[in-house]
Amino acid sequence: MSNPAGKKNKKIKPIAKPYLKGNVMSRLVLIRGLKLMVYPVIFVLINLFVGAPFSFENSAILRVLFNALLVGFCVVLMYNNGQNTGYGDITLAEIMYNHQQEGKPVTDADRNRCFHPLKGVTTALAGFLPLLILTLIYALTAQRQQFSLPGLPAWVGAYESQVDFMRPLSYYQVTEPMSFGVILRVVMRLLLYPWINLVGARNADMTLLVDRLSPVLLCLPFIGYAVGYLRGRYSRAMLHGSMAAADRKKRRKARQAARKAKAKSKTELV
Numbered sequence: 105m106s107n108p109a110g111k112k113n114k115k116i117k118p119i120a121k122p123y124l125k126g127n128v129m130s131r132l133v134l135i136r137g138l139k140l141m142v143y144p145v146i147f148v149l150i151n152l153f154v155g156a157p158f159s160f161e162n163s164a165i166l167r168v169l170f171n172a173l174l175v176g177f178c179v180v181l182m183y184n185n186g187q188n189t190g191y192g193d194i195t196l197a198e199i200m201y202n203h204q205q206e207g208k209p210v211t212d213a214d215r216n217r218c219f220h221p222l223k224g225v226t227t228a229l230a231g232f233l234p235l236l237i238l239t240l241i242y243a244l245t246a247q248r249q250q251f252s253l254p255g256l257p258a259w260v261g262a263y264e265s266q267v268d269f270m271r272p273l274s275y276y277q278v279t280e281p282m283s284f285g286v287i288l289r290v291v292m293r294l295l296l297y298p299w300i301n302l303v304g305a306r307n308a309d310m311t312l313l314v315d316r317l318s319p320v321l322l323c324l325p326f327i328g329y330a331v332g333y334l335r336g337r338y339s340r341a342m343l344h345g346s347m348a349a350a351d352r353k354k355r356r357k358a359r360q361a362a363r364k365a366k367a368k369s370k371t372e373l374v
Contacts, residue, residue, distance in 0.1 A: 116349050118341035123197035124204055126218030129226055133216075136189070137230025140182070143325060144235060144295060147178050151297035159301050171298040178298075179328040186224055186329035190336020193219035198340075224333025228326040239319040242292045245285060246315035248308050295322055 127133075151174075158174060160167035197218035200210050293300065296314055299321050303310035314321065 116342065116345045118338060119344040119348055120337070120341040121198050121344055122201050123194060124200040124210065124215065124218050126193065126197060126220045126223065127216050128220045128222045130216040133223060133227050134230050136227045137233075140185075140227065140231030140326065140329065141234065143178075143182055143185075143231075144322075146181075147325070148291075148294045150174070150178075151294055155294075155297040155301065158298070159305060161304075161306070164304075167301055167304070171301040174298045175302075175324070178325050182325040183328035183332035183335075186228075186332025187335045187339060188332075189227075190219065190224060190333035191339050192336070193217060193223065193333075194337045194340045219337060221334060221337075224330040227333070228330045231329075232323055232326040235322060236319060238288060239292065239322055242288055243316050243318050246289075246312060246318075248312050292318055 154174065158167070158170045160170065196214070200214050200218055204210050292315070296318055299314045300311055303314060305311065
């Protein structure tokens with residue numbers, strides 16, 4: 105909707121100032137990427153505490169709602185990290201640009217810390233790459249979920265030595281040996297816990313689909329970081345816009361005060 109005629113638009117407009125573009129790939133990017141690897145560990149811990157209560161097997165609506173919120177929380181957490189990092193980089197990039205214009209030296213370390221539009225993407229890739237390798241292996245080797253037989257009560261043990269019962273009861277003694285694939289499945293399921301809850305843990309076909317899509321699903325928080333990093337530049341531009349609006353408002357008030365003082369002095373002279 106357009107404003108009524110004669111009414112001023114008070115919306116703050118972003119003001120982007122020139123900045124010194126940094127390096128898209130550097131040692132700092134790799135260090136930041138390694139720090140991002142802490143977030144999947146945090147997500148696993150969160151899923152361990154709230155994953156089971158959010159299963160809601162009797163209510164699909166609650167299950168989808170709460171687990172979607174949990175996934176969104178993880179994405180927003182990394183988005184905010186990226187936004188804060190991007191804001192700090194663009195702030196330094198503006199300072200370094202002024203230094204360069206003034207003829208002051210700009211070191212390679214300073215340039216590495218300056219903002220670059222693609223630095224959020226390369227940082228996210230550096231952090232997600234180890235997890236991407238694991239998820240690709242898991243997605244290519246995942247199989248349809250098989251439910252194991254429940255444990256037998258203690259009193260059944262007396263029949264295990266009898267020939268008629270030996271073969272049927274032997275199926276309960278079959279255990280899956282510990283291997284890299286088993287450990288990987290446990291880790292991936294912990295990371296995918298909200299998505300597993302979304303589709304229902306007992307839905308073997310849908311959980312298999314989640315396993316196949318694990319590289320895409322688990323990269324969403326890292327995409328949030330990259331988007332947040334770009335948003336940091338916009339946040340900085342909005343700050344400049346609000347400062348400029350405040351400065352215009354201050355000057356306007358000063359002019360109004362000067363006109364009132366001038367009119368009052370003329371009135372006193374008359």
